[in-house]
Amino acid sequence: MAVFYKRDSGRVWSQIPVRIQKCTDDKLRGLFADAVAELNGLIGYTVVQETESDEGIKVVRVTGQGSSRSQTTGYNTDPTKNRIDVNLNRTKGDYGEKSVSENKFVIIHELLHALGFEHEQFHKRYPWDDTELPVTSALDQDDAVYAKLRVPGNQKIFNELKTAYNSGFVPVQYLASRRKNLSDTKLETNWNNCDTNSIMMYPEHDKILKAHFSAVVAQATNKVGSSNLLSAGDIQALRVIYPRA
Ligand SMILES: [Zn+2]
Numbered sequence: 274m275a276v277f278y279k280r281d282s283g284r285v286w287s288q289i290p291v292r293i294q295k296c297t298d299d300k301l302r303g304l305f306a307d308a309v310a311e312l313n314g315l316i317g318y319t320v321v322q323e324t325e326s327d328e329g330i331k332v333v334r335v336t337g338q339g340s341s342r343s344q345t346t347g348y349n350t351d352p353t354k355n356r357i358d359v360n361l362n363r364t365k366g367d368y369g370e371k372s373v374s375e376n377k378f379v380i381i382h383e384l385l386h387a388l389g390f391e392h393e394q395f396h397k398r399y400p401w402d403d404t405e406l407p408v409t410s411a412l413d414q415d416d417a418v419y420a421k422l423r424v425p426g427n428q429k430i431f432n433e434l435k436t437a438y439n440s441g442f443v444p445v446q447y448l449a450s451r452r453k454n455l456s457d458t459k460l461e462t463n464w465n466n467c468d469t470n471s472i473m474m475y476p477e478h479d480k481i482l483k484a485h486f487s488a489v490v491a492q493a494t495n496k497v498g499s500s501n502l503l504s505a506g507d508i509q510a511l512r513v514i515y516p517r518a
Contacts, residue, residue, distance in 0.1 A: 275468065275510035276396050277461055278389040293323045293330050301359065304373070305332060308380040315498050315508055318517045321384060330387055331356040357383045374500050381502055382472050388515065391460055393474035395451045396467035398490040399482065402426045403452045430481055437477035466492035470504035 293309065309321050359380055393399070402424045469479050470493045482491050494506035 275461075275471065275506060276391040276393055276473065277510065277514060278391070293321060293332060301332065304376050305359070305380055308377045308384070311377065311498065311500060311502070312381055312384060315503050316511050316515075320388070320511060320515050332359055357387055359383055374502070377500060378472065378502055385473055385507070385511075388511070390473050390510075392478075393468055393471040394478040394482075395460065398467045399478070400485075400490055401430060401451065429485070433481045433484075434477065437480060466490060468504055468506035469493045470496055471507050472502055472504065473507070 293305070306323070309323060312321055313319050394401075467482065467490055468474065469482055469491045494504045494509075497503055497505050497508055
């Protein structure tokens with residue numbers, strides 16, 4: 274379970290790992306405060322804290338098409354990169370398109386990125402064969418990228434990802450960039466099996482994993498908490514990486 278940046282790779286925050294500047298957007302602020310409270314509650318102590326100070330991570334609401342991102346934010350020494358883009362609505366101008374639990378999922382998922390977590394499909398036991406693949410960060414044009422990366426054993430998963438994501442998303446992009454991330458040795462992925470219940474696992478990747486590979490490489494830890502967001506594996510990993518001060 275859990276794919277994360279190693280402790281010695283330069284974490285910025287230690288005692289309070291992530292301090293979140295108070296949101297100025299009222300609607301986002303309420304949702305965000307709920308998500309932070311839930312995360313801390315599930316861990317059992319304060320892992321993330323909102324602050325009045327300008328230090329810490331800035332939460333940015335993004336409107337329009339796009340994805341939420343925050344990769345390695347909490348490890349970044351460049352203050353201009355200390356921001357979480359939380360995209361609560363991909364197509365319309367209000368928060369109503371997604372349910373409250375979906376929005377919380379996005380917020381907590383992004384917070385875990387800020388804490389150093391990567392996507393669970395980057396786990397070494399996710400059945401994507403990197404062996405012969407060149408290190409690349411090329412993320413555009415699925416088929417062109419995949420043609421360069423082609424490994425016969427990956428064909429089924431690639432095709433199913435394309436179907437699962439429909440058009441408009443780049444199904445191979447995270448698996449292509451996994452090779453690059455694993456090669457720099459900053460990512461730790463040795464923890465047992467791939468956790469299919471992790472909040473860091475993309476649902477589409479999980480679906481394919483469970484359909485074809487679950488008995489061999491994946492293990493579901495149970496979901497914990499009333500909103501069913503974090504897995505037991507997520508909580509265990511957070512407690513180890515960010516122990517109680
Ligand atoms: Zn993510």
